[in-house]
Amino acid sequence: MSLLRTRRRSLPLLAAAVVGTTAVLLPLAAGHADPTSTANPGDAGRLMLVLDSSGSMSDPASGGTTKIEAAKSALHEVVDGLPADAEVGMRVYGAKVFSRSDAGACTDSQRVVDLGSDNRADLDSAIDAYTPYGETPIGYALQQADADLGGEGPRSIVLVSDGEPTCPPDPCQVARQINKDGGNVRIDVVGLDVDGKAEAALRCIADKGNGTYYDADSADDLSAALETLATRAVRPYQPSGEPVTGSADPTSAPTLAPGSYVDQIGGIETTTGTLHYKVERSIPGSSITVAATILTPYYVGRKHRQDEWDRIDLALSTTDGEACDTADPADVRSMDATALTVTVDAGDCPDADELVARVTRTGGADFTTPLELVVAEEPPVLDATTLPEGVSGAVAWKAPPKGPDAGSVTGGSSFAESTPISPGTYRGTIVPGEVQSFDVEVGWGQQLAATMTIPDPSGPLAAELSQQGSPFGLAVYSPYRADAVAVSDGAPPHSSTIYPTGGGQVGAVTAPVTYRNREVVGDPLRAAATAGGYTIVLSLADSRARTSYEVPFVLRVGVTGDVVAAPEYDLAAAEPSESPSSESASSSPTEEPATDGPAATAESDAEDSDVPVGLLVIGGALLVVVGVGGWLVNRRIRGS
Template sequence: MSLLRTVRRSPRVLVAALVGTAAVLLPLGAGHAAPSSAADPGDPGRLMLVLDSSGSMAEPAAGGGTKIQAAKTALHHVVDGLPADAEVGMRVYGAKVFSRSDTGACTDSQRVVDIGSDNRADLQSAIDAYKPYGETPIGYALQQADADLGGTGPRSIVLVSDGVPTCPPDPCKVAREISRGGVDVRIDVVGLDVNSRAASALRCIADKGHGTYYDVDDSKELSDALETLATRAVRPYEPTGAPVTGTADPTTAPTLAPGSYVDEIGGIETTTGTLHYAVERSVPGSSITVAATILTPYYVDRSQPADKWDRIDLQLSTADGQSCGTDAPASVRSMDATVLTATVDADDCPDADQLIARVTRTDGADFPTPLELVVAEEPPVLDAATLPEGVSGSIAWQAPPKGPSAGTVTGGRSFAEATPISPGAYRGTIVPGEVQSFDVQVGWGQQLAATMTIPDPSGRLAGELSQHGSPFGMGIYNPARADAVAVADGSPPHSSTIYPTDGGQVGAATAPVTYRNRELVGDPLRAAATAGEYTIVVSLADSRARTSYEVPFVLRVGVTGSVVPAPQYDLATEEPTETPSTASASPTDESPAAAEDEPTAAAKKDDGNGPVVLLAGGGALLLVVLAVGALLISRRSRRGA
């Protein structure tokens, strides 16, 4: 395997939940960015609140007061808690026309506040004017909300209703049409004290809108449901890269230079379930590596069960059809892994100037999912035979140190935004549907081990975990995103997933990192063939959760072994011919454009660990970073770093 280079009850509780919902549902679409919006991964998206103003909202709420009173109190605080840059609007339906027999009843929906970030006073005034009155034209209101949000970029709709739709069009069909705008569109629905007929209709809206439905009976349950909607969208996994569109026909495949890309791959047995991309070799004798990453079903559509499976197949071949390598990881469940990654190198085709990468959904989900692609080109090594041999025999478990916590840490939302940490112990929390990622530097000759410990829960948390059997997962991926969890003698019994109703621990380790591990049989061993940033990904999947809960954990990380000399790469024939372009790379502060004042010589020192090499030629950009004596991944700038 070759290393890649890429470019957080009562009315008070209800208030808190709604504040969180409006504040953090905004990035939801960004977390599922479609190619149309991937060029601006920092776009926080737009949110439209769609509120039921039908006459039934004047009815008593099970927890006391009326439904409309609870909503007003909460919404005022929503506005108070909005981030300064939050793009939010508000739409109501059933507010003007009293009866379905009256003209205009089924088109009775008004955008009472335009989407914007400078509209707080308008939102407060609209809340004061919010009153129960007429019918329930949900389908029409959804159509108008979709138009309000526009046709591109991350978009979210939050629908709160207490009744069955009373007007055409069918809101379930409308939700399906809206969701066809891409995976960056989401409709979440809460049904308040509704009968079975209404619940069925509202659930269909959420299902077809790639969202989540919550059926609640009183203000307390409404609070919990909205809180869950909020926390699930706090830190969604965020696919990143330059937008690209793969083709069904390999002869018309787009050409990818080394870099990071984002696309969308269709469901199984669909015309977009197989996509092709062309990869050009710019360095003679180099090693080309391609990685394809998809989100598992639960993390694409939270209405999906956490035990739903998915699978992809990645093949590399020459333009004339000669096979250069394939990777088809076993089908994986969302509870076991947030992402599924296939990684292939083209060492079997060292002389091919162009390669064709073919990505296919071969199992599981029948709906689209974001697809990340990473292309890397690694220079040849001068004398690989003189390097230490790959791992032989069993791997010994080297437990992370048990020292005091180094502090509180929150992981990043994706590979590209992983939080960098050093060996040590860290405290954190995680909520249902959340993904957290951490980067750890591992040098040549070193081994990474990590554990995630969930304490014995008590009180409400114990009830939640006991009821749902919430699966916690942890994985370790090499800089090329390949699964690097190797079986180690003496390691914790759980290396991927635990259900800690009474507390528990999951632990995993890599093999010692050696260049010639790539010659071995067994993907986890081959994955430990590159030094650099290894990513620890932890997650909590609970598709049955109707209430929000926060779980504390302790993450312990250890890196053992002495650093050995790095491989010597053959760079003699490569000279930069021009200032590299970032046209094919994902937007990043760490891209060559961000380093325009740096020298473009063939090599320079980087923290004393090795040269940084910029290679450009044949119109294709090659950025190779040699750190700890090896190539490193060039990450996106991390928000809040």
């Protein structure tokens, strides 16, 4: 475990295990957000289903059924698979007034089920009562659905329609208006057996509503699309951390102690494209790391163009302008990466008491997106020369052993909700636009390797992959939220790879974890400089998908190498002015030391190493929650 000093509320759940007279704070489990955090990534999103009840829904659909029958069957499946805590409501339009010439035809929309989490029976009853009848006032229905959802938190509308709007207002302009001020409402659209003008109108709604458009030509297509969109809507990514507002002027920048923070950053055409923050050093000679992350435009939900680019730069300096470190990666396309993450440290400014972090978003369009920051501080070690030397050059590829077959698994919807796993073989499925994250403990002296294998597809799936070209990605991030995928000899490609005609494999390996990796050249090698929770992220970014499809995968994870003693830290330098152990002990006065799991393992490792038991051990498994409201799970929750 690395010794990190950070604010308790910004870390994963912690246990206060009393050792001697000192409380030792240890992570209970990687991937679980601190419930005291200002933004709770575990909160379910709110979803309004908006359903077309116009007369044309009685027309035949492909597959030998009517459109309304296909919609009812699909909607019942969706309701059955919703998480218990998901807030969902239902609104219909065109259900009461028969003709446009009749009064009230263009305001014919009713909320048939109020937004709530204990209303599944009501939803099923409303679906059974759902019948074709009148006109198509889509714009008015969207306005009312937006009002139904309220004005706070992540909110989604899933619109199902089989035709073009027949009433004002223009629904495309309504979607634009709902989100014109950066509103957090996503409008996804399923077009049921439509083409021509109707399809163009529905696609415009999804585009202006920062959502996805799916074609559905049959009951099966509709079921797959609704499953994807509804599940993503009720399990959204929420940025996690203490709210902070960066400044355009470094002299007025807010001061950040170690912890996790969330802000908003603009694009190249905005006035908020560069933000400044001050970072305090509280331990003489400590190592300070700052990470900043946004998602690529595809995962933000903007435009879904496969060639859209974005970029974020990060610089750390002293208050008088002396450069400490910079990170300026190349521009990244949406199809090539899930997240844009940069990490810097203050290694070249070891004596500065206060530093300035400058974050610049130099890509993207004129829209803002949440920015997540993490600040970590680690005390100096007593004698770094006694520790193993850092790695240099390419890392030898060590394919993860097949290991035990752990069965099916579903990754978390964000870094804060990552699924903890052990080395082994796992099976799951992934759909377009989905990100799944997993946490794996890696000790000092160990290294992590992982592969994601997509089997050769057949049937309809083969046609989807052949037509679309599907970039599957596998990434690995360190406890400091740095890209930890090392250049390796003989490994599968470690970046996103396009499979235009069949299956394949992506893989990644880290360098062996050693403290002195921070001294070497190469960011991925330097990333493997602390033990703790490493996060594996799987993604499927298919911006051209017209339908939803599900791809099976096999995730193989290996952690190799013997665990070695942790570095011995300079406790005198790390002695705080106020004892954090007192606060921790008083907050959990009766809690017993853990007897198993990551906390117990970490405590055992500390006892077997040269680290005194009086250390305040915080956050070897420090998780940095990354990205923006757009990391949304696109699938029904499956048991692991």
